[in-house]
Amino acid sequence: MTKRSATAPTPLRRTAGLLAGLALGVAVLAGCSSDGADTDCALDACTVTFDRGVDASASILGVEAKLIGAQGDQVTVEVAGEQLSLTIGQQAAEVGGFAVTLDSVTDQQVQIRVARNAGG
Template identity: 85%
Template sequence: MVVPAFASVSYPWRVTNFPPNPLRRTAGLLAGLALGAALLAGCSSEGASTDCGLDACTVTFDRGVEASATILGVETRLVGAEGDQVTVEVAGEQLSLTIGQQAAEVAGFSVTLDGVTDQQVKIRVARNPGS
């Protein structure tokens, strides 16, 4: 087999994919795990479940129990619910919410009522931009 002379020419603009550096891969994995652990450590709940992102959380409170959750550095608590009106406490302030109502503002957060059933109350707490 004859190999043409130009076959051994190196092209400087050609991108070569080198195998990933194991140290870099491990460092990236550890950084991701640390971030995930930090996010999870910032949430705790009793009688409630949380689903959090970086700047917002959805809290689902169980009705009929002392339900509370600490999210995004603030405590939220279900005070009461009657019909489609719910009273919650967020960052020490009580808010009355109804479905479809504009978000209530408290302590740099906006709070909305996402749903009410006989079993649960679901609210969304989001950081206000610039807060």
């Protein structure tokens, strides 16, 4: 039987490993990427702020969200492959197990919230 000397990890290695694990955890939890949009995600909901006038999209919570168009206070977005027309203050639109609401519309940006349905 061969005895191997186990060396304890140094504090620097422990810290580096912890930071790498935290970074990976944050990336997995966020699960989002975007082009022409900013995302702010939690475990079961994301706020997406699209830039107007560009081909804006975001991959969030396992689905694609795209800004199709905006005119006045009405916005058309595509979420999980389905187009939705939204206005501020309307009840959430249901699509593919998600609830989608329009938070704000300006000349420069459109902000929506996409949340997993509790039952979906």
